[in-house]
Amino acid sequence: MTDYKEMWKGLGLDLETHDAVLDIVGKAYQDVFLSQNNRPKGMEYFDFVMSEIHGLRIKELLDAKQEGRKVIGTFCVFVPEEIVLAANAVCVGLCAGAELGFELAEQYVPRNTCSLIKSAFGFKLAKVCPYIESTDMIVGENTCDGKKKAYESYKDIVGNLYVMDIPQTKSQAGRNLLKAEFVKFAAAVGELTGNKLTVENLKKGIEIVNNKRNAILRLAKLRAHNPVPISGLDVLLANQVYFYDNPERFTASVNAICDELEQRIANKVGVFNEGTPRTLISGCPMAVPNWKIPHIIETSGATIVGEEMCTGERGTQNLTNVNGNTIDELIDNIVDRYMKIDCAIFTPNQSRLDHIKEMATKYKADGVINYSLQFCQPYSHESMTFGKELESEGIPVLNLETDYSQEDVGQLKTRIEAFIERIKK
Ligand code: BJ8
Numbered sequence: 001m002t003d004y005k006e007m008w009k010g011l012g013l014d015l016e017t018h019d020a021v022l023d024i025v026g027k028a029y030q031d032v033f034l035s036q037n038n039r040p041k042g043m044e045y046f047d048f049v050m051s052e053i054h055g056l057r058i059k060e061l062l063d064a065k066q067e068g069r070k071v072i073g074t075f076c077v078f079v080p081e082e083i084v085l086a087a088n089a090v091c092v093g094l095c096a097g098a099e100l101g102f103e104l105a106e107q108y109v110p111r112n113t114c115s116l117i118k119s120a121f122g123f124k125l126a127k128v129c130p131y132i133e134s135t136d137m138i139v140g141e142n143t144c145d146g147k148k149k150a151y152e153s154y155k156d157i158v159g160n161l162y163v164m165d166i167p168q169t170k171s172q173a174g175r176n177l178l179k180a181e182f183v184k185f186a187a188a189v190g191e192l193t194g195n196k197l198t199v200e201n202l203k204k205g206i207e208i209v210n211n212k213r214n215a216i217l218r219l220a221k222l223r224a225h226n227p228v229p230i231s232g233l234d235v236l237l238a239n240q241v242y243f244y245d246n247p248e249r250f251t252a253s254v255n256a257i258c259d260e261l262e263q264r265i266a267n268k269v270g271v272f273n274e275g276t277p278r279t280l281i282s283g284c285p286m287a288v289p290n291w292k293i294p295h296i297i298e299t300s301g302a303t304i305v306g307e308e309m310c311t312g313e314r315g316t317q318n319l320t321n322v323n324g325n326t327i328d329e330l331i332d333n334i335v336d337r338y339m340k341i342d343c344a345i346f347t348p349n350q351s352r353l354d355h356i357k358e359m360a361t362k363y364k365a366d367g368v369i370n371y372s373l374q375f376c377q378p379y380s381h382e383s384m385t386f387g388k389e390l391e392s393e394g395i396p397v398l399n400l401e402t403d404y405s406q407e408d409v410g411q412l413k414t415r416i417e418a419f420i421e422r423i424k425k
Contacts, residue, residue, distance in 0.1 A: 227270020
């Protein structure tokens, strides 16, 4: 096994704490993923990626930097990767899904802040994230109040934060705002990288990201089959790795899994028996290694057939039109695509509810599990209103609120098991 200690030391990581983190993630991975039966062979690629989560991929990022490329870290699917790639920079997701460094984080954000935000601070302050330390620019986005206010202090601790405004309504004014922000972002990326946007490099960036989204959407579609050919956990993992892998390699690996699954479907091979209750998860994003709820669901007698979340179909569902003769036209296409993201920060947000219903039908879900992180106002609100609406249309719903701790696992399991009993009937 390659020894990456010197590389981590060079990035300023706290080696002792970092070792402990890798140990915990490795064990969790073993328990949650490697214990599954009958996984597609193609998932070995993701096993490898996960085993090198802080190793090979970080080395690739550092090699890219040696070649003069820049690394841009993001926390939100509103950051246009097309523009990052057009400028020959590398895009990496920075959201973290572990309860680490929370005490340190609470010196900067109130205790009643969601775990996603706290972990962004915790990973930086505890010096355990080689991704954060490899970035030349980190992009924050003014979405929910929690993130918006947190970035005011995050900028002081990271030193390379760029903040982007995001509209909160799907109006013409909202679209104008997003376009102005994307144009400004393109200029900032151009300044950082020394590479100006051209029609050619922008089209290339759009194509790379479209291919990546197409592959993951192809994977999603195959789950409509019964028996389902791949577990929800494995698809969630692919959606999580989506944010930091080399995009072309990711696309090829996901397409290879899809080829294998098509074969499975033809042979009626599944990971769960035909007739296993099918659930759709909807809500806040789940970053690595946040696998708590999906693991409980898939070890309690049900499977997950879709993720209506940013680490899932909300983040990938629309492609960007690559046709255009000018930079302005292509930016317009990018803006049109991103305006369709139905994050709960938008008001009203009917398209998200419509998408949940559409996914429930498309993937033949027997019920919807709404997942909100504690203290997340936007998603908790929508869980309540959408939950009522879905129930009124005969779609069973379970609303869960949790955080990154393991303390509520027993309680969650009891509620999830009861819900599975209900949808079985
Ligand atoms: S587009 S969902 S990635 S903002 S969980 S920090 S909302 S209090 S993450 Fe998100 Fe972009 Fe929207 Fe998607 Fe706030 Fe809620 Fe915390 Fe959240």
